[in-house]
Amino acid sequence: MFVLTVDQRKSRKREDLVEAAMDALNHDALRPLVLPFDRTAGDEMQAVAAEPAVVVSIAMELAVSSHWSVGIGIGSVKRPLPDNTRAGAGEAFERARSAVTSAKNASGNIAVSGASPQAGQAEALLQLLVLVARRRSELSEEAGILSDQGLTQQQIARQLGISQQAVSSRLQSGLWQESRRVLSVAESLLEGADR
Template sequence: MFVLTVDQRKSRTAADLVEAAMTALNRDPGRPLRLAFDRTAGDEMQAATESAATAVGIGLELAASGHWSVGIGVGGVREPLPSNTRAAAGEAFERARAAVTAAKTAPGNIAVSGASPLAGQAEAVLQLVAAVTRKRSKLSAEAGLLISEGLTQQEAASRLGISQQAVSSRLHSGLWHECRRAAEVGVVLLEGADA
């Protein structure tokens, strides 16, 4: 099982983003959650999933935004699961707590904790992807998000009012393809850490 504990960064000086983030994440049918995101403290939320791809996708999205510190805990949970995350317990929840604390000062503000050495390897990959994602230019991010939505480069170019070559250049400078492949490696490593 994978538990995400997510803490809003600079919450004392910024608007509360937790409610809007929880609503958006809990409504996404493409990301199966065993326990939906729930506020566990003032500026913190937590969820559980059996899908490494879901944990990586959500973790990278939130960490790369710069607004969140993300901890991913890998391990067992006490079954049966309760109806909300605040009442849940087990190794994955304990490890997620340790990971979110580490994420506050980690590269890319993402950390992974699990018993297997593969958890540490997954953490290294995810930190790299999150750090690269944060350094992208606005133009590169704009093109990459359209490609991530399933548009072709030609369709993205048409939507942005630029050439297909310009879209390709933006994807190249933002290391979009490399980051996508690295995130896939992170998923495989997390799956191995939970085996």
């Protein structure tokens, strides 16, 4: 099982983003959670997930924004599960707490904690992916999002009013294809660490 513990960065200097983030994440039908995000302390929220793809998708979105430190804990959780995440307990919760503390000073503000060496390997890949994503230009980001939605380069070119060659260049400069492959490896490593 996976626990995500997420802490808002520079929360004393910014407005509280926790409620809006929880609302959006808890109502995302494409990323189902075992237990929804719940505020655990002032500027912190926590959720439980079973699927590595869901964990990676949420963690990447939050970490890339630069507004959050994201900790992913892998391990057992105490059963039966409580009605709300805040009341949860077990190894995954403890590891998520440790991970979010590490994430505050980690590359890309993301960290993973689990008993398997695969947790550390997944962490290294996720940190790299966050740093790549943060360095993308707006133009590359625009083309990459459309590509991730399943559009072909020709369709993206028509939608953006640019040449297919320009789309290809934007996707290459943003390392979109490479990032997708690395993301898949990170998900596999998380799955392995959860066994």
